[in-house]
Amino acid sequence: MSAPPSTASDGGLIAAHGKPATIHDVAALSGVAASTVSRALSTPGRVNFRTRARIEAAAAQLKYVPNAQAKALSSGRTKAVAVLVADITNPFYFDIIRGTQLQLKAAGYTQLLVDTEESEEVEANSIEQLLQTADGVILTASRLSDEALTLAAAKMPLVTINREITGVPSVLLDxxxxxxxxxxxxxxxxxxxxxxxxxxxxxxxxxxxxxxxxxxxxxxxxxxxxxxxxxxxxxxxxxxxxxxxxxxxxxxxxxxxxxxxxxxxxxxxxxxxxxxxxxxxxxxxxxxxxxxxxxxxxxxAPVEQAGRVAVSMLLSQINPTLGTLPRHQSVLPTHLTIRGSTGPAPAQN
The missing domain is CATH 3.40.50.2300 (Response regulator)
Incomplete structure (x- = not known):
């Protein structure tokens, strides 16, 4: 087992050997065997919830990327991107889905659409499953906690729409x-x-x-x-x-x-x-x-544009060799459209 990670001068954690973190570094930090780390990150259902949470936190601190995921980051292994929406029957998501679909198609990617049913549990489980089947994820109206989203972003390329968290790339409609x-x-x-x-x-x-x-x-x-x-x-x-x-x-x-x-x-x-x-x-x-x-x-709001921008931000993470500088956040302007449902205040008796 490798030595515990040390503290960098900027306050962050680094592996003791000074190289990118390995599965053994994660095991040392979380106090479990490397085989347990492997199971927790590849088949989470086989590991106790508390142990898995400790391992995921250690992996996030060390910015550990499994070998299979590292290959996906550089090669676009699946050429598929997942778009998670809270409720597919809500017309708000129609334009987002259209925007992501068109932008992904133009880049040669397939869109995987997932309805998370306004459920935090469904969303979390979907992300875990997509680690093996998608190169990245776009989350719209995520119901996950800030901590859970931060951990998810440490595991795979990820962009949120209408969710602002430090360290997680996002597209915001103003x-x-x-x-x-x-x-x-x-x-x-x-x-x-x-x-x-x-x-x-x-x-x-x-x-x-x-x-x-x-x-x-x-x-x-x-x-x-x-x-x-x-x-x-x-x-x-x-x-x-x-x-x-x-x-x-x-x-x-x-x-x-x-x-x-x-x-x-x-x-x-x-x-x-x-x-x-x-x-x-x-x-x-x-x-x-x-x-x-x-x-x-x-x-x-420019909803379709939000989908397109989210894809562009995600692909810059998936394919850093393309030379596109990854953006951390994009804020899109909105405006009021006045129609017939508003009028002068009724006279007070």
């Missing part, structure tokens, strides 16, 4: 800026009590939007009430109009277009008119947002 534009739009229409109907608590996009919106509301001297979803999946069936009525808000900004369109339908069924009685702003500008009734005011 929806917080356009959400603030939506706030200014509603204020200009005379709305002073505005609600935000948020998405899943674990959603990074949801957290970023609310932080930006609440700060902007405080600066502008208006009240924004945060109304959370009672279930996990952001679908049209979730909105509960009573939340809006009880809050006294005359306008609302909604986590995504699916929920916003669901709100329009439920409000209409109760005789509440938009925008005469209440104004609604969505986010994503999905297919159908412009011909629902009324057409939805929403945040428009």
């Amino acid at each position: 929806t917080p800026t356009a959400t603030n534009q939506a706030l200014d739009h509603l204020i200009s229409l005379g709305h002073s009590q505005i609600a935000y109907l948020g998405g899943p608590a674990s959603s990074s996009s949801n957290i970023r939007r609310w932080d930006a919106l609440s700060a902007a509301a405080q600066e502008r001297g208006v009240e924004v009430l945060k109304l959370g979803l009672l279930l996990l999946e952001p679908t049209p069936e979730l909105p509960r109009p009573t939340l809006w009525f009880d809050s006294g808000a005359t306008a609302g900004i909604v986590f995504n277009d699916l929920i916003a369109i669901g709100m329009l339908q439920r409000l209409q069924a109760r005789g509440v008119r938009a925008p005469e009685d209440i104004s609604i702003v969505g986010c994503d500008d999905i297919f159908g947002a412009d011909f629902c009734s009324p057409p939805l005011t929403t945040v428009t």
Whole structure:
């Protein structure tokens, strides 16, 4: 067994022999046999969860790359890239999938599409299986913890979309800026009590939007009430109009277009008119947002471009010999598209 790793001058860990870490270095750091490390990284189900977590943490610290994976990094062994989406039925992902597909096809790669079902467990298991079948992974709306994503990025080339973690390459849609534009739009229409109907608590996009919106509301001297979803999946069936009525808000900004369109339908069924009685702003500008009734005011983002950029960033990791300088992060601008679902605040009696 090799000597334990030493501490580099910059505070990082290096193998004692000064060369790229080997399986024996990982074994020494995690306190197990090299054969156990091999099993944990190739067939995780055969190793105890706590032991596997310790081995994965050691491998990440040492930036250990298994031989088979190292060959894949340099040669593009499978010529396949996996794209993981949280819910394939959500129209938001259609343009991302189109963008990644076209960009991968142009580069001579095959796209593997995986629906993670809004499940952290399904996502984690899928990544483990893809270590042997894909050259890299693009994660959209990941439900994994920061630690789990960092470990995954240490094992294989990986890019996230709409998730910001230090050390993990990412493509971000700047929806917080356009959400603030939506706030200014509603204020200009005379709305002073505005609600935000948020998405899943674990959603990074949801957290970023609310932080930006609440700060902007405080600066502008208006009240924004945060109304959370009672279930996990952001679908049209979730909105509960009573939340809006009880809050006294005359306008609302909604986590995504699916929920916003669901709100329009439920409000209409109760005789509440938009925008005469209440104004609604969505986010994503999905297919159908412009011909629902009324057409939805929403945040428009370059979603297909996000997929293309994510592929370019991933391929620069997979094929460093191409000379393309890998990017750590790309932020794409968004804007507010005004349609018929927003209007002047109703007159107060």
